[in-house]
Amino acid sequence: MTPDMKVTIAGVELANPLMTASGCCGYGEELANLYPLSKLGALVTKSITLKPRLGHPVPRTAETASGMLNAIGLANVGIDDFIREKIPFLAKQKTVVIVNVAGSAIDEYVEVSARLNDQPAVDMIELNISCPNVNEGGMEFGANSRLTEQSVAAVRKVFSRPIIAKLSPNVTSIADIADAAAQGGADAFSVINSLVGTSVDVDSWRPRLTNNKGGLTGPAIKPVALAMVNAVYERSRLPIVGIGGIATWSDAVEFMLCGATAMQVGTALFIDPFTPVKIVNEMKTYLKKKKISAARDLVGKVRKY
Amino acid sequence: MTPDMKVTIAGVELANPLMTASGCCGYGEELANLYPLSKLGALVTKSITLKPRLGHPVPRTAETASGMLNAIGLANVGIDDFIREKIPFLAKQKTVVIVNVAGSAIDEYVEVSARLNDQPAVDMIELNISCPNVNEGGMEFGANSRLTEQSVAAVRKVFSRPIIAKLSPNVTSIADIADAAAQGGADAFSVINSLVGTSVDVDSWRPRLTNNKGGLTGPAIKPVALAMVNAVYERSRLPIVGIGGIATWSDAVEFMLCGATAMQVGTALFIDPFTPVKIVNEMKTYLKKKKISAARDLVGKVRKY
Amino acid sequence: MIKPACEDAYLIQSKDLRNSYYSLTFGSFSKAGQCRPGHFVHVQLPCSDVFLRRPMSVASVSRGKKEIEIILKVLGRGTRMMSDLKKGDRINILGPLGVPFRLPRRSQTVIMVAGGVGFPPLLYLATEMVAKGHDPVLIEFFYGGRSAGDIVEKPRIKKLGLKFHPVTEDGSLGSLGLVTQAVEEYITSRKGTVKPVMYGCGPEGMLKATDELGRKYGVGGQLSLEAPMPCGIGICLGCVVNLRQGGHARVCCDGPVFDIGEVIL
Amino acid sequence: MIKPACEDAYLIQSKDLRNSYYSLTFGSFSKAGQCRPGHFVHVQLPCSDVFLRRPMSVASVSRGKKEIEIILKVLGRGTRMMSDLKKGDRINILGPLGVPFRLPRRSQTVIMVAGGVGFPPLLYLATEMVAKGHDPVLIEFFYGGRSAGDIVEKPRIKKLGLKFHPVTEDGSLGSLGLVTQAVEEYITSRKGTVKPVMYGCGPEGMLKATDELGRKYGVGGQLSLEAPMPCGIGICLGCVVNLRQGGHARVCCDGPVFDIGEVIL
Numbered sequence A, B: 001m002t003p004d005m006k007v008t009i010a011g012v013e014l015a016n017p018l019m020t021a022s023g024c025c026g027y028g029e030e031l032a033n034l035y036p037l038s039k040l041g042a043l044v045t046k047s048i049t050l051k052p053r054l055g056h057p058v059p060r061t062a063e064t065a066s067g068m069l070n071a072i073g074l075a076n077v078g079i080d081d082f083i084r085e086k087i088p089f090l091a092k093q094k095t096v097v098i099v100n101v102a103g104s105a106i107d108e109y110v111e112v113s114a115r116l117n118d119q120p121a122v123d124m125i126e127l128n129i130s131c132p133n134v135n136e137g138g139m140e141f142g143a144n145s146r147l148t149e150q151s152v153a154a155v156r157k158v159f160s161r162p163i164i165a166k167l168s169p170n171v172t173s174i175a176d177i178a179d180a181a182a183q184g185g186a187d188a189f190s191v192i193n194s195l196v197g198t199s200v201d202v203d204s205w206r207p208r209l210t211n212n213k214g215g216l217t218g219p220a221i222k223p224v225a226l227a228m229v230n231a232v233y234e235r236s237r238l239p240i241v242g243i244g245g246i247a248t249w250s251d252a253v254e255f256m257l258c259g260a261t262a263m264q265v266g267t268a269l270f271i272d273p274f275t276p277v278k279i280v281n282e283m284k285t286y287l288k289k290k291k292i293s294a295a296r297d298l299v300g301k302v303r304k305y
Numbered sequence C, D: 001m002i003k004p005a006c007e008d009a010y011l012i013q014s015k016d017l018r019n020s021y022y023s024l025t026f027g028s029f030s031k032a033g034q035c036r037p038g039h040f041v042h043v044q045l046p047c048s049d050v051f052l053r054r055p056m057s058v059a060s061v062s063r064g065k066k067e068i069e070i071i072l073k074v075l076g077r078g079t080r081m082m083s084d085l086k087k088g089d090r091i092n093i094l095g096p097l098g099v100p101f102r103l104p105r106r107s108q109t110v111i112m113v114a115g116g117v118g119f120p121p122l123l124y125l126a127t128e129m130v131a132k133g134h135d136p137v138l139i140e141f142f143y144g145g146r147s148a149g150d151i152v153e154k155p156r157i158k159k160l161g162l163k164f165h166p167v168t169e170d171g172s173l174g175s176l177g178l179v180t181q182a183v184e185e186y187i188t189s190r191k192g193t194v195k196p197v198m199y200g201c202g203p204e205g206m207l208k209a210t211d212e213l214g215r216k217y218g219v220g221g222q223l224s225l226e227a228p229m230p231c232g233i234g235i236c237l238g239c240v241v242n243l244r245q246g247g248h249a250r251v252c253c254d255g256p257v258f259d260i261g262e263v264i265l
């Protein structure tokens, strides 16, 4: 008997719980050259902003121990070109399409989300209120409960399908921020975005990123991500999309046990673009061995001491 | 010409900028069997509490990607036995002795610190207001500016030599907490303690730590620690002791460039107990090559974009 | 207290003992001559995909040649990577570590209780005792495993001339059952005639049962324990066990060898 | 667009070319036959101490045998670990990747400008051209380095029968100076007589100078660029360069080969 891999996030059914993470799969075109995107539970696009952005100058990535730093700077084609050039391709893919939305002011989130509301190919949006590059007075939206609630509430008014709030790990209490996002009308959470970090070249004394700092991702951050997924799970009943260092089937199982209904693979795609496909297959083997009939039965089942 | 490795923290001169981190070198006895402790800039003891503590049941450590989790639970001999059994040994070592102080209420910090004030062998104390195991209503002291200021101020009244406040990375703004600690009378900061994280065994569905979560340490967290050291450096003029994932001379140089005057080595001692000694030697070679006459000339010299 | 070395050694031989067991011999280890039975070494893999060191009991030494042997079973990532090592590969060794076995008096009857991967330190202990003149027929070497495949290095054990008692849970080799059952039978059958001393190393359940046997029949001796060991030298406090008298002991440096009855197993 | 493979290959030969240069040949790579000059492969080291893949130009292929060769210079952690690989070691290869060189017309005079570690793709290009019937004497192969040691595989280049122009900054081999100075002399001396096409690969400064030469003298051609490449397939946006026409291009998949004048170097 093949285990049932389907999971549901805010009423949207996914063929399996594995998504590709925002900023780590472009708009899907490159991965579609490697495997049919129908093998993914969902694809999450690069963050879309109102205007096109080139992002920060290179170097904008750096290698670290079991991870990497990036300060791409929300490089993207902007909402106009996204709708014109990318949506037609995405509409043809047999996978759930989640568009990640970013902005530097609430108005920008609202405008981009409103435009996406008219695009039926967009199944959900993921609000990136947690990017170190999105500032209002030097503070991430996602680091502040009030701003989090306000931005989600504002988008809620213009977007009628599910909204996933992508939470920042760079906070004292991620569960408090999750509460605020839920209050604003979020349907689900993505946990976590990258941790703020930096790295310096000891020869030139230059930061390794032109942005001076960036986001730490990859296996290095997995323990932090798992703890935060579990903290949100214990606080809120909304579904959680777990993110952070997932590279193997057992990583994915750990996230589900800690409370994630679905997972996103980011950095691991750079090491092996087939990672989510492999994880789905190997997770099936695991479930069979454990005689578990459905992947969703793992959610939150960690047996705490 | 040999580079000058001496650095000064709050008026206390260290032979070199490398210390061993609290909880990673016991009370110094084991390392003294490997090399004279005079090779260290300073030794920081395991956190000392009022009463002896056995800590959490095992398993209380777990391996992660380029790092580890621990939830030792502040196991220590307690202030009485510390003074009776450990101080005489430490007093004989030709290194600066920093005693790390922990407690679960401000009174406890005060009492332990007052007792240490009478011990001339104790050159400084490091206030551990950042341990995930020290709770007041489920919240770390170090996650809250008010509690941080209060606890440092209370200890300030009873301890006359330098106080280093050890800051938690599990906060929205470590610079704000640093401000609060300075306000309370801290003379220096240790940045950072461990990041909250967890890990689950996918066979047994059990957390890998009986405490369910623990502190992530090791090279995995180095980029986060560097960014936090730099954030505190840009906010405050007090000296910083950089901690987090330091394993090589170039790690140590990165920390100094980001603003650390001295550094602590924790997890790397478990891989190679000689790490700080090696770093001091290799840093000398680096300084010579770069024609820099004193290690302290590196502090804060990162050439930001 | 021995001052351990922390230095690079080189794999000079890797022998596949079947059923995931391997014998690895490392050369150029300056402290080989100071490794006693019960000592362990803390092995750092050359790739930090295995981040922490792994403790491995010393199974034999070639003093003059600065060689030490470990015998391992592939259980997880660290042991798998060790089994993949090739001749000439560099490996960093910290050791010898821990408190070794106290050797018995030469006339004593000795019961060894080895379970699975706990066998290597007892092999070394028996070898050392025989080399030092202990009459091998006084050594009752009980060695238990799931099945025949878990009992490795049989010829080597037998060559020592000791009394070899293999025990398997499926009866595929030696007597059927748990090794501690066989030991209990031995003790009860000899009761009063000999005053043996017991040495045990193996999985948790086996150690617990051995400890109980010792206390029940008043047989003294020592057990070598396992625990997760981040540092191996007493500085992390990750490896503690509860002592019967109260308080904790660190397995890495207060042990790994403890007296029967000392630890709550 | 070629669908790249992502599969394990095996080192079948490692040749020390001196001065930190190595030639590595990997076997069992199913897409060897589809690797064109200018393509690169993205190499994953067997230990994640080197966490990200490393891009390496294809230097030659043995189609039937499913073998590809790369030539590397040890510069940092990744290349050091590659140079330490031993015969039989498994390595994961993602490739072929990128846009390869556009081959010149058969009658064209071709100027190759190779600098240091940028030499491998041009070696492959020249080899392929000659194999396809391009008259080797039409290929002016300029190859620059600090000193003689940076000019590797000389016999192999010469065997192609092309016109070989080594250039060193210290004059220890060939002409003295920068390779682009030698190229400029060549272009000015032949001005009007030939309409060459230029291919360049090498360090940043060399590429910039080659690009300027091309634009100054109206010589078209292509340059192969380098950039830090986390993914190699266009999904991370870490490897961008500024285009002269405005906007960005990704070096990994819009390049690494770009037309002279296309990119702001």
Ligand SMILES: Cc1cc2nc3c(=O)[nH]c(=O)nc-3n(C[C@H](O)[C@H](O)[C@H](O)COP(=O)(O)OP(=O)(O)OC[C@H]3O[C@@H](n4cnc5c(N)ncnc54)[C@H](O)[C@@H]3O)c2cc1C
Pocket (backbone or CB within 6 Å): B062, B063, C040, C052, C053, C054, C055, C056, C057, C058, C070, C071, C072, C073, C074, C075, C076, C077, C078, C079, C080, C117, C120, C121, C225, C226, C227, C228, C229, C256
């Ligand atoms: C003093 C001592 C001597 C030992 N001698 C031998 C020996 O001679 N031969 C042999 O095959 N094995 C021996 N072991 C056990 C061996 O160290 C473990 O099997 C090994 O650590 C498992 O590592 P792994 O990487 O293969 O498994 P993993 O599952 O990858 O290990 C993951 C983590 O768990 C810890 N761990 C897992 N199982 C154990 C265990 N049973 N004991 C301690 N830590 C564990 C590891 O240290 C590591 O941090 C000894 C252990 C100790 C404490």
Ligand SMILES: Cc1cc2nc3c(=O)[nH]c(=O)nc-3n(C[C@H](O)[C@H](O)[C@H](O)COP(=O)(O)OP(=O)(O)OC[C@H]3O[C@@H](n4cnc5c(N)ncnc54)[C@H](O)[C@@H]3O)c2cc1C
Pocket (backbone or CB within 6 Å): A062, A063, D040, D052, D053, D054, D055, D056, D057, D058, D070, D071, D072, D073, D074, D075, D076, D077, D078, D079, D080, D117, D120, D121, D225, D226, D227, D228, D229, D256
């Ligand atoms: C398309 C392409 C083809 C290449 N072909 C070859 C080749 O055939 N032979 C060869 O020797 N080298 C080649 N390189 C360069 C080679 O990839 C770098 O020398 C190598 O990445 C340096 O890696 P390292 O681990 O030794 O150095 P490290 O300093 O450890 O690298 C650290 C980080 O910096 C990045 N990095 C450092 N230098 C470079 C660089 N020059 N270009 C890109 N990334 C860099 C690495 O990707 C890594 O993330 C090529 C690069 C590209 C982009």
Ligand SMILES: Cc1cc2nc3c(=O)[nH]c(=O)nc-3n(C[C@H](O)[C@H](O)[C@H](O)COP(=O)(O)O)c2cc1C
Pocket (backbone or CB within 6 Å): A021, A022, A023, A024, A046, A047, A070, A072, A074, A100, A128, A131, A166, A192, A193, A194, A217, A218, A219, A221, A243, A244, A245, A246, A264, A265, A266, A267, A268, D236
């Ligand atoms: C190169 C890169 C670019 C990213 N860009 C975005 C982005 O545009 N929007 C966003 O919400 N997250 C972005 N992220 C964060 C990822 O979506 C994800 O939250 C993070 O990488 C943690 O997952 P991982 O450890 O699997 O990579 C980016 C990450 C990387 C590595």
Ligand SMILES: Cc1cc2nc3c(=O)[nH]c(=O)nc-3n(C[C@H](O)[C@H](O)[C@H](O)COP(=O)(O)O)c2cc1C
Pocket (backbone or CB within 6 Å): B021, B022, B023, B024, B046, B047, B070, B072, B074, B100, B128, B131, B166, B192, B193, B194, B217, B218, B219, B221, B243, B244, B245, B246, B264, B265, B266, B267, B268, C236
């Ligand atoms: C096993 C272990 C025990 C620790 N115990 C303490 C402690 O008692 N008090 C404290 O302030 N920090 C403690 N720490 C945190 C370290 O002092 C240090 O801040 C942290 O490990 C980060 O440094 P590292 O990456 O070099 O290990 C402990 C860390 C480890 C790994």
Ligand code: FES
Pocket (backbone or CB within 6 Å): C228, C229, C230, C231, C232, C233, C234, C235, C236, C237, C238, C239, C240, C250, C251, C252, C253
């Ligand atoms: S392993 Fe660290 S104290 Fe025993």
Ligand code: FES
Pocket (backbone or CB within 6 Å): D228, D229, D230, D231, D232, D233, D234, D235, D236, D237, D238, D239, D240, D250, D251, D252, D253
């Ligand atoms: S390397 Fe990732 S887009 Fe080019």
